[in-house]
Amino acid sequence: MxxxxxxxxxxxxxxxxxxxxxxxxxxxxxxxxxPVMFAVRGWADPxxxxxxxxxxIAIGQAGRFFRLAQAEHCREALFIGTLLRxxxxxxxxxxxxxxxxxxxxRFFRGGDDRLLSGVASLLEEGGLRVIGLHELAPEVxxxxxxxxxxxxxxxxxxxxxxxxxxxxxxGPFDVGQAAIVANNHVLAVEAAEGTDNMLxxxxxxxxxxxxxxxxxxxVLVKAxxxxxxxxxxLPAIGPQTVExxxxxxxxxxxxxxxxxxxxxxxxxxxxADRAKIFLVGVGGDAAK
Amino acid sequence: MxxxxxxxxxxxxxxxxxxxxxxxxxxxxxxxxxPVMFAVRGWADPxxxxxxxxxxIAIGQAGRFFRLAQAEHCREALFIGTLLRxxxxxxxxxxxxxxxxxxxxRFFRGGDDRLLSGVASLLEEGGLRVIGLHELAPEVxxxxxxxxxxxxxxxxxxxxxxxxxxxxxxGPFDVGQAAIVANNHVLAVEAAEGTDNMLxxxxxxxxxxxxxxxxxxxVLVKAxxxxxxxxxxLPAIGPQTVExxxxxxxxxxxxxxxxxxxxxxxxxxxxADRAKIFLVGVGGDAAK
Numbered sequence: 001m002x003x004x005x006x007x008x009x010x011x012x013x014x015x016x017x018x019x020x021x022x023x024x025x026x027x028x029x030x031x032x033x034x035p036v037m038f039a040v041r042g043w044a045d046p047x048x049x050x051x052x053x054x055x056x057i058a059i060g061q062a063g064r065f066f067r068l069a070q071a072e073h074c075r076e077a078l079f080i081g082t083l084l085r086x087x088x089x090x091x092x093x094x095x096x097x098x099x100x101x102x103x104x105x106r107f108f109r110g111g112d113d114r115l116l117s118g119v120a121s122l123l124e125e126g127g128l129r130v131i132g133l134h135e136l137a138p139e140v141x142x143x144x145x146x147x148x149x150x151x152x153x154x155x156x157x158x159x160x161x162x163x164x165x166x167x168x169x170x171g172p173f174d175v176g177q178a179a180i181v182a183n184n185h186v187l188a189v190e191a192a193e194g195t196d197n198m199l200x201x202x203x204x205x206x207x208x209x210x211x212x213x214x215x216x217x218x219v220l221v222k223a224x225x226x227x228x229x230x231x232x233x234l235p236a237i238g239p240q241t242v243e244x245x246x247x248x249x250x251x252x253x254x255x256x257x258x259x260x261x262x263x264x265x266x267x268x269x270x271x272a273d274r275a276k277i278f279l280v281g282v283g284g285d286a287a288k
Numbered sequence: 289m290x291x292x293x294x295x296x297x298x299x300x301x302x303x304x305x306x307x308x309x310x311x312x313x314x315x316x317x318x319x320x321x322x323p324v325m326f327a328v329r330g331w332a333d334p335x336x337x338x339x340x341x342x343x344x345i346a347i348g349q350a351g352r353f354f355r356l357a358q359a360e361h362c363r364e365a366l367f368i369g370t371l372l373r374x375x376x377x378x379x380x381x382x383x384x385x386x387x388x389x390x391x392x393x394r395f396f397r398g399g400d401d402r403l404l405s406g407v408a409s410l411l412e413e414g415g416l417r418v419i420g421l422h423e424l425a426p427e428v429x430x431x432x433x434x435x436x437x438x439x440x441x442x443x444x445x446x447x448x449x450x451x452x453x454x455x456x457x458x459g460p461f462d463v464g465q466a467a468i469v470a471n472n473h474v475l476a477v478e479a480a481e482g483t484d485n486m487l488x489x490x491x492x493x494x495x496x497x498x499x500x501x502x503x504x505x506x507v508l509v510k511a512x513x514x515x516x517x518x519x520x521x522l523p524a525i526g527p528q529t530v531e532x533x534x535x536x537x538x539x540x541x542x543x544x545x546x547x548x549x550x551x552x553x554x555x556x557x558x559x560a561d562r563a564k565i566f567l568v569g570v571g572g573d574a575a576k
Contacts, residue, residue, distance in 0.1 A: 166461045173454045175474035186463035189477040192499055193489055201489070205480055 010034040011136070012074040012128065015044040020236060022048045023263030024080050027137030036072045038065060066126045077128040078136060133234065133261060140265070141234075142281040144257035148269045150278040152252055156219055159184065160254045160282060163221035171226040177235045180250065182218025187211055195222065195237075199244030206249050215249035221282075223256035236261040242271040242279070252278030298322040299424070300362040300416065303332040308524055310336045311551035312368050315425030324360045326353060354414045365416040366424060421522065421549060428553070429522075430569040432545035436557045438566040440540055444507055447472065448542045448570060451509035459514040465523045468538065470506025475499055483510065483525075487532030494537050503537035509570075511544035524549040530559040530567070540566030 011028050013035050015021035021044065025035040037054035039046070044056075055068050069077065120130040134141050146152075152160065159181040166179050166186060178190040180202055187205070190198045199220065205211040222235040237255060245253045252272070255262075260281070262268050272279040299316050301323050303309035309332065313323040325342035327334070332344075343356050357365070408418040422429050434440075440448065447469040454474060458464035466478040468490055475493070478486045487508065493499040510523040525543060533541050540560070543550075548569070550556050560567040 162461070166458070166463075169457050169461070170454070170477075173450070173457070173474050175454075175477065180479075185480075186461050187480045189458075189464065189479050191468075191477050192473075192475045192493055194498075197489070201481055201485070210482075211480055 008032060008034055009076075010036050010072050010074045011131075012036050012038055012069050012072070012077040014038045014040065014077060014079045015049050016040055016080065017043040017045060018236070019045070019048055019238070020261065020263050021045075021080050022051070023140055024078065024133065024137060025052050027140060031136075036069075036074055038068070038077075062122070062126075066128075069126075069128055075127070075129060076131050077123055078131055078133065080133065134258070140261050140263055142237075142255050142257055142260040142262055142265075144281045144283050147265075147279045147281060148272040148277075150252060150272070150276060152219070152254065152278050152280055155183065155217070156251050156278070159219045160221055160280075162186070163219060163254075164223055164282070167221065167223050168226050174225065177225060178220065178222040180218060180220050180248070182211070182213040182250070185213065187213075187218065195220070195235075196240060196244050199241070199248045202248040202250075203244075211249075213249075216251050218248075218250040220245050220248070220250055220253040221255070222253070222260055223282075224259040234259060234261050236263070237268065238263060239267055239271045242268055242275055242277065245277055246275035250277065252280065254280045254282045257281030257283050296320060296322055297364075298324050298360055298362045299419075300324050300326055300357050300360070300365040302326045302328065302365060302367045303337050304328055304368065305331040305333060306524075307333070307336055307526070308549065308551050309333075309368050310339070311428055312366065312421065312425060313340050315428060319424075324357075324362055326356070326365075350410070350414075354416075357414075357416060363415070363417060364419050365411055366419055366421065368421065422546070428549050428551055430525075430543050430545055430548040430550055430553075432569045432571050435553075435567045435569060436560040436565075438540060438560070438564060440507070440542065440566050440568055443471065443505070444539050444566070447507045448509055448568075450474070451507060451542075452511055452570070455509065455511050456514050462513065465513060466508065466510040468506060468508050468536070470499070470501040470538070473501065475501075475506065483508070483523075484528060484532050487529070487536045490536040490538075491532075499537075501537075504539050506536075506538040508533050508536070508538055508541040509543070510541070510548055511570075512547040522547055522549050524551070525556065526551060527555055527559040530556060530563055530565065533565055534563035538565065540568065542566075542568045542570045545569030545571050 011033055013021060013024055013028070015037050021037065025037065028035040035052050037044075037049040037052045039049040039054050039056050041056050041058045053072075057065050057068070123130050162184060163179045163181040166181070166189070167177065170189070175191050178195050178198060179186060180188040180198065188198045188202050193201075202211060220241075222237060224234055235255065237253070237260060241253065269279060299321055301309060301312055301316070303325050309325065313325065316323040323340050325332075325337040325340045327337040327342050327344050329344050329346045341360075345353050345356075411418050450472060451467045451469040454467050454469070454477070455464055458477070463479050464477055466483050466486060467474060468476040468486065476486045476490050481489075490499060508529075510525060512522055523543065525541070525548060529541065557567060
């Protein structure tokens with residue numbers, strides 16, 4: 001559902017790493033709204049955020065963030081891009097953050113889900129509604145169905161189902177937005193390393209002949225954890241994901257329709273077609 | 289339970305990679321029984337198996353294996369060491385294997401559990417009882433309790449519980465005999481890459497500051513999958529596991545008591561003490 005908003009109304013875009021914040025800012029501009037980038041020091045890419053109105057903030061500068069967001073008249077905020085658990089040395093505390101600290105520490109002791117939904121509730125208390133990309137820019141969310149030229153086989157579909165079930169089973173552990181299954185055999189489960197690393201690992205295991213399914217068999221599946229707060233931390237794929245899938249010798253990739261971000265969807269589909277791999281948005285319970 | 293057996297009775301030891309087959313052969317000799325090594329070509333280490341009576345066999349030589357086992361008067365067989373899914377090019381078929389092929393192909397389409405218990409049933413039809421290491425040499429199986437000088441903290445114990453629950457949840461997917469959890473956060477889940485690779489990954493993520501829990505927090509937990517056939521493919525640890533845990537900056541490692549192999553237990557305990565990490569055998573439902 002696309003939200004109707006007054007033209008020119010600003011949106012605070014809290015930017016982690018990667019190129020996604022730029023695609024999101026473009027989507028905001030297309031809607032005649034004004035992106036205000038809050039670039040997180042150590043994560044955000046200056047080349048991406050400095051093309052728009054922007055402020056640099058450090059993790060821990062809650063007071064500075066709220067002050068700037070208010071000065072910019074932002075009433076809505078959007079999280080986008082990689083935001084890993086920061087090393088304590090990179091945290092810059094201000095008074096407001098200190099005051100919030102006992103609760104933040106509690107969030108940190110949970111998994112990522114808890115950390116993120118905790119941070120969201122703090123923002124909302126500060127007068128900023130946290131919105132999701134699916135509300136603001138549904139065109140960067142993967143639709144259901146086969147997206148490129150190639151289609152999954154019956155065996156691929158069975159592998160996709162198994163991977164979705166595995167991701168669902170890992171839900172309570174706040175881990176695993178992705179897995180690789182080949183011919184019903186689970187080759188890799190993603191945790192802290194990220195999808196690109198996991199794909200490189202399978203490519204390497206294949207080189208060492210420790211993965212022995214023939215090339216062109218197996219799927220990468222990405223899906224949000226069940227119950228995941230879709231206002232942030234949705235899985236994302238890009239052209240590099242497609243290249244990683246090809247290097248890992250898989251048949252293709254399946255991502256949760258309505259729950260996965262592709263910033264440059266035409267580019268990603270073209271990359272999949274060139275690599276002769278399928279790209280499909282899947283629905284079903286496990287992906288919901 | 290240690291099985292009583294006639295002195296001198298031979299045991300067929302089907303040897304995959306690593307040094308475990310040697311420790312098992314020693315345990316067989318200590319019981320006045322005769323180890324007959326069936327060294328699997330491409331996996332078994334000649335330096336390990338050639339110290340004992342041995343035959344080299346290729347995957348697929350079922351006829352040759354049964355003929356040799358009968359000539360050696362073996363009535364029991366034991367699987368030990370790494371036996372990965374073989375690349376098809378390394379398989380040498382004989383007539384008996386061809387005859388068994390439709391069933392073997394069916395086993396291959398399942399996970400490792402199904403492959404291994406399928407192979408076990410074929411051996412038993414051929415007159416060889418498949419026995420487990422826990423029956424023949426319980427001294428190489430990890431006992432319950434703290435094994436070295438260091439003890440897990442309350443936080444470590446919480447991480448151990450979470451990892452055991454995760455491994456149990458992955459049971460239906462025939463994957464994941466190991467996981468790394470730090471401060472309630474799942475850092476890594478093992479699939480095809482093996483434990484040493486998984487530990488190296490966490491060490492690398494820490495170097496890249498993508499794992500930000502402080503050094504000395506977190507545990508490696510290894511446990512058989514629930515329902516796993518303990519006659520083969522039990523998880524194993526050695527001194528290199530302890531070194532990997534230390535390099536990954538974890539507090540220690542917990543393994544399923546009664547369900548994990550340590551070939552050189554005194555060496556492994558000494559290595560853990562030197563590295564100042566704990567080593568504990570854990571019971572509980574998830575480990576059973």
